Amino acid sequence: MASLGLMFTYPGNPRAMKVQAVAALNGRTLEIAPDFVMGKTNKSAEFLSDFPLGKVPVFKSTKGLKLFESGAISQFVAESGPASGQLLGNTAEERALIRQWIDFADNELFGPITPLILWRYGMGAYNEDQEKSSLERLNISLDALEKHLGGRQYMATNQLSLADLSVAAGLYWGFAQVIDREMSSKYPLTSEWYLRIVENDLVKPVFGEHKPLEVRKSHP
Ligand SMILES: N[C@@H](CCC(=O)N[C@@H](CS)C(=O)NCC(=O)O)C(=O)O
Incomplete structure (x- = not known):
């Protein structure tokens, strides 16, 4: 099937992984700009004329749509295939719940995790x-999250949705650098749920092998 478009990102960016996982679950493909260099390409005049924030990921669809914000790109990719109902919700209630977790991931996970990992x-x-x-x-x-996940397999509905991919992406750097074995033992349901998502057959090739963090780096 034809590619949906071209995404600009650096390797290992969980916000871009979220978009790629949406594409994989939706049976769609998108290209990754091959020559992208973080700090150079996204600060070039050409890039800034399309995307003035100079941040990634950004996306250009085959029809010429230009999108920044990984949430908006994920939505477009989710709307573009047969699993759109699963990914975005089938009812007003499901769509609102999925949106709730997307916003939670951006504000309450990427927010505190970013200063911890930088x-x-x-x-x-x-x-x-x-x-x-x-x-x-x-x-x-x-x-x-731990309270919410009691008795649940997935974040918002009874199947893997954009809520799960957004929250998993929000925790990706956290599990890589901060949430070590001791900390994750306090959050068993969240840790199990995270593995359920990132080890899903279609998601795993995007997120890669999960390697538990033994002990996080303490202050210098
Ligand atoms: N809310 C945005 C955040 C984008 C963002 O902060 N991207 C970072 C990399 S992960 C970036 O490009 N930073 C470059 C800069 O701030 O100059 C999204 O979800 O796409």
Whole structure:
């Protein structure tokens, strides 16, 4: 089947993985811009004239639609195939619940996790106050997920939806750098659910093998 379009991103970007997993579940394909260089391509005049924020992922559809924000790109890709009902919801209630978890992932997971991982990836300075407050925020979010997942297989409906992919993408860097064995043992349902999503047959080739973090890096 013809490609839906071209996505610009760097390798290992969970926001782009979310989009690619949506495509995989929907039986659709999209291309990844082959020569993209983070910090260079996305700051070039040509890129900025299409996408002034200079952030990735961004997407150009084969029909010329230009999209930034991974949530909007995911929605477009989800709408473009036979699993759109599964991914986006079949009723007003399902669509609202799925949207709720998409927003939760952006605000309550990417929000606290980003400052926790930046210095651990060597991309910023350690700040003790920020580390403490971000960990507190992350624990509140994980407590909420753990309570919600009691008796549930999936985040919003009874099948894998964009809610699951968005929350898994939001936790991807967290499980890579922050949520180590000790921390994840406090959140068994969330940890099991995360594996259920990232090890789904269609999702796994996108998210890659999950390698549990033994002990997170402590402050420098
Ligand atoms: N809300 C946006 C966030 C995009 C974003 O922050 N992307 C980062 C990389 S993961 C970026 O491109 N940063 C470059 C910059 O801020 O200059 C989305 O979901 O797409």
